[in-house]
């Protein structure tokens with residue numbers, strides 16, 4: 326455990342009970358407001374999303390390309406830059422030393438919680454690691470400002486952490502190009518976790534890696550999460566990764582969360598036809614039946630369909646789906662879905678899978 330973290334900023338709110346979720350996202354809307362050929366355009370990348378992430382869990386976020394996963398994690402991390410804007414809603418963290426409402430923090434307060442409370446593992450390790458500087462400088466640049474220890478104590482702290490994640494401290498002397506892709510990604514995970522953050526966002530950290538290396542990196546994520554007792558928001562479109570790693574799973578479609586539940590429940594009994602499709606398209610050994618692709622393409626988020634955004638592609642769509650956007654409703658214990666058909670009769674969705 327690292328001691329010597331920075332003092333709590335004065336604007337921190339009162340502590341909430343430790344049983345409360347670590348993260349509560351409430352009715353969040355965040356849009357890209359751009360102009361195309363002089364015409365205003367609004368891309369509704371995050372459109373009325375509510376979710377909670379508990380302490381000590383790995384929450385997976387899945388969905389096809391352009392469904393809004395990266396935009397949602399940007400809003401959660403408070404990394405909002407024009408043309409992206411938060412329209413309404415809130416993102417609140419219940420950290421051990423007090424609550425933080427991300428959109429009420431000043432830039433200084435936001436940077437004070439980065440790395441020490443909230444950290445981010447990005448997709449490409451090379452975007453974090455400077456190719457012309459040794460790895461040790463990355464630790465000094467990012468982590469050193471967030472711990473009180475300096476000099477030799479800081480080096481010892483980093484070396485201890487590297488050993489904890491099964492990395493040889495010799496990597497500190499290496500340049501990024503001297504390491505394999507898997508090693509570099511391990512280094513970025515070590516970097517993101519060295520200050521023992523309570524909440525870790527991982528954005529497709531294993532996408533560029535081959536399956537064997539990917540397996541090693543995923544076990545490292547699980548191990549470090551358990552050791553630190555952190556919560557992880559793990560984003561990938563790869564459902565096989567979710568099946569192996571995550572405790573709970575949220576599925577996004579066209580800027581909305583359409584299903585959420587314990588990962589095993591979602592895989593066993595999907596409640597949204599889109600999720601059923603994602604699961605049924607996973608390859609299974611011995612299953613020679615041809616896989617049916619999902620017809621149609623994802624909608625434009627600048628002009629999404631009326632009602633349920635999935636209805637133009639949904640084999641179960643009924644009248645109401647064209648007119649009314651379904652709300653996320655708990656259909657089975659701890660298992661929510663935004664689907665009119667499943668809310669009327671959850672067994673109908675099984676037929677899609």
Ligand SMILES: Nc1ncnc2c1ncn2[C@@H]1O[C@H](COP(=O)(O)OP(=O)(O)OP(=O)(O)O)[C@@H](O)[C@H]1O
Pocket residue numbers: 357359368370388389390391392393394395396397408562626
């Ligand atoms: N800077 C931007 N300006 C305008 N629109 C954007 C911008 N960045 C993303 N978008 C749009 O927001 C929508 C959601 O994109 P986002 O990157 O969040 O999806 P994603 O699910 O993370 O996709 P991927 O898996 O491909 O990364 C898309 O329609 C995308 O075109």
